[in-house]
Amino acid sequence: MNKIRTFLVKYPIVAATIVVLATVLMLEGAGQYAIGRWIATIYVVGIIVWTAIGMIRDILRGHFGLDILAVVAMAAATWVGEYIAALIIVLMLSGGEALEDYAASRATKDLDALLKRAPQTAHRLSSDAPNATVTDLPVDEVVAGDLLLIKPAEVVPVDGVLLSAEAVFDESSLTGESLPVTHTAGERILSGALNSEQAVHLRATADAASSQYQQIIALVQEAESAKAPTVRIADRFAVPFTIVSLAIAGIAWWLSGDPVRFAEVLVLATPCPLLIAAPVAFMGGMSASARGGIIVKGGATLEALAKANSIAFDKTGTLSHGEPELIRAITANGTDEDELLRLAASAEQYSSHVLAAGVIDAARARGLALSPGTDAQEIATNGVSATVDGRRVVVGKLAFVQAVDPAAEAVPLEPGQTSVAIAIDGRFAGTLLLADALRDNAPATVDALRKLGLSEIAMLSGDNQQTADALASQAGISTVHGALLPQDKVRLVSEMPGPTIMVGDGVNDAPVLAAADVGIAMGARGATAASESADVVIVRDDISRAARAVEIGKHTYGVALQAIWIGIILSLGLMLIAAFGLIPAVIGALTQELVDLAAILYALRALSGGRSKLPTDAAAASRAQSPAPSRAS
Structure with missing residues (x-):
C-alpha cells in the first residue's frame, strides 16, 4: 500500500x-x-x-x-x-x-550503485594507543593526517596509508581486480576499497574531496545530471x-x-x-560504461564516441605504464654518478611527473639519502629546479637544461628510452636514461579501434621524437608527433578528421582533452585536472577501456x-x-x-554495452597507484 x-x-x-x-x-x-x-x-x-x-x-x-x-x-x-x-x-x-x-x-x-556505496561517515581515533577514543564524523570533515579506524566490511572513506601490519581489501570497484588484495603497513590505500573481516588503522593522506573514490562519485553525479x-x-x-x-x-x-x-x-x-x-x-549505455570502470559524462558523449573518425593518444602513462625505470646514468664534467642521481632525485621530489617518480625510486633503490630542497619550482612540460644542500639543481628536458648551460649535450637513445638532463650550479652534470614499457594490451587496443571504424590513429607526445617513434611502432601507430607542447597537441587534434577522440592523463593533457570532441582521461592515478577537462574518465588503469568506451558508444x-x-x-x-x-x-x-x-x-x-572481446590489462589494473603526471609526456 x-x-x-x-x-x-x-x-x-x-x-x-x-x-x-x-x-x-x-x-x-x-x-x-x-x-x-x-x-x-x-x-x-x-x-x-x-x-x-x-x-x-x-x-x-x-x-x-x-x-x-x-x-x-x-x-x-x-x-x-x-x-x-x-x-x-x-x-x-x-x-x-x-x-x-x-x-x-x-x-x-550501476551508476546509482556507485553513489549508494559512497561512505558517509568516518571513525577518527584520538591516538594510536590501544585505549584511544573513537569519534564518528561526516566524511567531509576528515583532513589529511587524521588517524582513522576502518571497521570490518566498511568502505575506506578517504585515501590513506595503512598503519596496521597487514590488511586485505576488495578493490574491484577501483581496479577491476576481482580477487582481494593484501596490503602491508606503509602502503597506500585508496578510498573506495572495501575492508575485509579485520578492523584496521589508516592515516589519512587527503580529504574526501581529493580522494580517489569521491572524485569518481563526483564524476558519476556529473554524468547523471x-x-x-x-x-x-x-x-x-x-x-x-x-x-x-x-x-x-x-x-x-x-x-x-x-x-x-x-x-x-x-x-x-x-x-x-x-x-x-x-x-x-x-542511460543504459552510461550504466554499462560505469560497470566497466568508464565514467561517461552524458549521452552526447556516447553519441560522439559512436560517430568518431579519429583518435590520438598521449604516450607516458597512457600507451605506456607510466612507471619508467632507470637504465643508466651518464655523468659529465667530473660529477660522481651517485651524487648526480641523489641531487636529481632530491630536486624531483618537487615534481609530480612520472619520470620524477622513476628517478626517485632509482635513488632510493641504491640507498641514497635524499635531501630537502628550497626555492623549488616546476615548469610545466619542461622540468624542475630547486636548491639542494646549497647547490642549484635543474632537472628536465635537454632544452630546459641548455637554457642554464648551452654546453649540455644530447645522448644517443635506444628504442623506448627517454632522457633526463641535469645541471648543477649552472653547469651540465649529466644525463639519466629511463625506459617506460608499452602496455601489454596497447597493440591489441589500437587494432580494435581500427576494427571499430576509426580511420586515423595518432600519438601526440611531449617526449623526444625518437622515443615516441619507437613506442608508437610497438603499438602499431604510424602517425607520430614528438617534442610537443600542450598547444601543439591542441592544434594537431583540431586538424584530424572529426569527430576526434583524445586519450591522455596529467595536467598537461587537460587543454587537448577539452579541445577534442571527446576527451578520455586515464584517471585511475587521480589525474584530477585531466578528469575535469575530459568527457570520459577511465577509473581503472587499463588502456583497452578507451576502445571499450567507443564500443559502448556505438x-x-x-x-x-x-x-x-x-x-x-x-x-x-x-x-x-x-x-x-x-x-x-x-x-x-x-x-x-x-x-x-x-x-x-x-x-x-x-x-x-554490447559483447566485448577487447583485451584487458589485469596486471596494470591491480598495480599500485602513483601520482598523476604533469610534465610533457
Missing part, C-alpha cells in the same frame, strides 16, 4: 486519470452514459488545454516536438465520442513519465512522423467518410517510443535508433490497419501501450 500511495503522490495526473476512468466506467455500468461522457470530456479537454499550452511555448522557443500528435489524438477521440479511448491516451501519456522513470532506474542501476542528446534524436523524427501520421488519418477519414476513422488512426500515433526509448538507451547509439524505429514501424503498421476500420479506438489506445513497452524493453538492451 505504501508503494501505491507513493506512486500516486509522485504522479498525480496518473492518479486523477485512473479515478476519472474508473468513475466513467462505473457510470456506464449503471447506465449513466451522459454523465460519464460529460465527466470524461471535461477532464480530457482540461488535459488538452494544459498540454497545448506547453506545446505552444515549445514552438515559440523554436522546438517543434511530438506533443501535437497527442493533442490531436485526444481532441479527435473526444470529438467523435470515443471518450474512453481519450482517457486511455491521457493515462498512457501521463503514465509514460512513470514508465520512463522505472526504465531509467533500471538503466542507471548531463542531458543526453535524445531531444535532437527525437526531433529528427518528430516532423516526418507527425506529417505521415496525420496524412494516414486524414486519408482514412476522406476515403471512409467517417471521422471516427481519423481518431482510430491517431490513437495509434502517440509518440512515447520516440520520447522515452532513446533516453533509456543512453552499441548504445545503435540501440537508441533501433528502439525508435521499432516504435515507428509498429505504430505505422497499426495505423494502416486502423485506417481500414479494423482496430476500434479503445483497442488501439491499449495496443499503443504494448508498442511503448516493446520500444522501451528493446532500449534496455543498451545495458549490456
Whole structure:
C-alpha cells in the first residue's frame, strides 16, 4: 500500500486519470452514459488545454516536438465520442513519465550503485594507543593526517596509508581486480576499497574531496545530471512522423467518410517510443560504461564516441605504464654518478611527473639519502629546479637544461628510452636514461579501434621524437608527433578528421582533452585536472577501456535508433490497419501501450554495452597507484 500511495503522490495526473476512468466506467455500468461522457470530456479537454499550452511555448522557443500528435489524438477521440479511448491516451501519456522513470532506474542501476556505496561517515581515533577514543564524523570533515579506524566490511572513506601490519581489501570497484588484495603497513590505500573481516588503522593522506573514490562519485553525479542528446534524436523524427501520421488519418477519414476513422488512426500515433526509448538507451549505455570502470559524462558523449573518425593518444602513462625505470646514468664534467642521481632525485621530489617518480625510486633503490630542497619550482612540460644542500639543481628536458648551460649535450637513445638532463650550479652534470614499457594490451587496443571504424590513429607526445617513434611502432601507430607542447597537441587534434577522440592523463593533457570532441582521461592515478577537462574518465588503469568506451558508444547509439524505429514501424503498421476500420479506438489506445513497452524493453538492451572481446590489462589494473603526471609526456 505504501508503494501505491507513493506512486500516486509522485504522479498525480496518473492518479486523477485512473479515478476519472474508473468513475466513467462505473457510470456506464449503471447506465449513466451522459454523465460519464460529460465527466470524461471535461477532464480530457482540461488535459488538452494544459498540454497545448506547453506545446505552444515549445514552438515559440523554436522546438517543434511530438506533443501535437497527442493533442490531436485526444481532441479527435473526444470529438467523435470515443471518450474512453481519450482517457486511455491521457493515462498512457501521463503514465509514460512513470514508465520512463522505472526504465531509467533500471538503466542507471550501476551508476546509482556507485553513489549508494559512497561512505558517509568516518571513525577518527584520538591516538594510536590501544585505549584511544573513537569519534564518528561526516566524511567531509576528515583532513589529511587524521588517524582513522576502518571497521570490518566498511568502505575506506578517504585515501590513506595503512598503519596496521597487514590488511586485505576488495578493490574491484577501483581496479577491476576481482580477487582481494593484501596490503602491508606503509602502503597506500585508496578510498573506495572495501575492508575485509579485520578492523584496521589508516592515516589519512587527503580529504574526501581529493580522494580517489569521491572524485569518481563526483564524476558519476556529473554524468547523471548531463542531458543526453535524445531531444535532437527525437526531433529528427518528430516532423516526418507527425506529417505521415496525420496524412494516414486524414486519408482514412476522406476515403471512409467517417471521422471516427481519423481518431482510430491517431490513437495509434502517440509518440512515447520516440520520447522515452532513446533516453533509456543512453542511460543504459552510461550504466554499462560505469560497470566497466568508464565514467561517461552524458549521452552526447556516447553519441560522439559512436560517430568518431579519429583518435590520438598521449604516450607516458597512457600507451605506456607510466612507471619508467632507470637504465643508466651518464655523468659529465667530473660529477660522481651517485651524487648526480641523489641531487636529481632530491630536486624531483618537487615534481609530480612520472619520470620524477622513476628517478626517485632509482635513488632510493641504491640507498641514497635524499635531501630537502628550497626555492623549488616546476615548469610545466619542461622540468624542475630547486636548491639542494646549497647547490642549484635543474632537472628536465635537454632544452630546459641548455637554457642554464648551452654546453649540455644530447645522448644517443635506444628504442623506448627517454632522457633526463641535469645541471648543477649552472653547469651540465649529466644525463639519466629511463625506459617506460608499452602496455601489454596497447597493440591489441589500437587494432580494435581500427576494427571499430576509426580511420586515423595518432600519438601526440611531449617526449623526444625518437622515443615516441619507437613506442608508437610497438603499438602499431604510424602517425607520430614528438617534442610537443600542450598547444601543439591542441592544434594537431583540431586538424584530424572529426569527430576526434583524445586519450591522455596529467595536467598537461587537460587543454587537448577539452579541445577534442571527446576527451578520455586515464584517471585511475587521480589525474584530477585531466578528469575535469575530459568527457570520459577511465577509473581503472587499463588502456583497452578507451576502445571499450567507443564500443559502448556505438552499441548504445545503435540501440537508441533501433528502439525508435521499432516504435515507428509498429505504430505505422497499426495505423494502416486502423485506417481500414479494423482496430476500434479503445483497442488501439491499449495496443499503443504494448508498442511503448516493446520500444522501451528493446532500449534496455543498451545495458549490456554490447559483447566485448577487447583485451584487458589485469596486471596494470591491480598495480599500485602513483601520482598523476604533469610534465610533457
